Amino acid sequence: MGEVKLHGFWASPYSCRVIWALQLKGVKYEYVEEDLSNKSELLLQYNPIYKKVPVLVHDGKPVAESLVVLEYIEDTWPDNPLLPQDACARAMARFWIKFGEDKGLIFYDLFRSTEETKEQAGREVAQVLRTLEEQALGDGKFFGGDSLGFVDISYGWLAYWFEVMEDVIGIKVLEPSTFPGLWAWTQNFKDVPVIKDNLPDRQQLSSHFKRLRVMFAAESQ
DSSP states (O other): OOOEEEEEOTTOHHHHHHHHHHHHHTOOOEEEEOOTTSOOHHHHHHOTTTOOSOEEEETTEEEESHHHHHHHHHHHOOSSOSSOSSHHHHHHHHHHHHHHHHTHHHHHHHHTOOTTTHHHHHHHHHHHHHHIIIIIOOSSSBTTBSSOOHHHHHTHHHHHHHHHHHHHHTOOOSOTTTOHHHHHHHHHHHHSHHHHTTOOOHHHHHHHHHHHHHHHHHHHO
């Protein structure tokens, strides 16, 4: 198997994506917590382009960017597959993963919104959630049916981080009355032991988000 290390940050949903995948695959690894205000020389060496976490280091070779890392994990440790075996289903899974990445800026805009702009930003987020509710989710517990997979992991931030974000901003978008399918998915996702055991502390995450909001507000002045 070779030595596996993961450079991450406790509050990063992108780091958690990789942790979930490694644990679901049964891959043993060493976790290295990064201070993003004082990034380690190793992190800068391993990811000189973006200088971000997560970075997976396997046998001394770094792999950066969370979705790329997930693909690497899937290819390197094929047991307990996270992508469907059927080629068409695999393609659809990748389509929805890309959709989530393409729409990420809309959620970022909501997080950076002001009291004057948050309602409009919330409506734009709701449009994305509506698409997921009506087009991506099926009748199973997860995006791919009854088994947790790659798509669920890629949207994992929506099941936990987004809820904390809503509390910090003071707006509710993802509610059971409005998006019953997505809401049920968030609960099913968080009930998976590997997920539940590897989520950041909610209070700490809330404090982290509040600090970021203050910082963004100061930058916009």
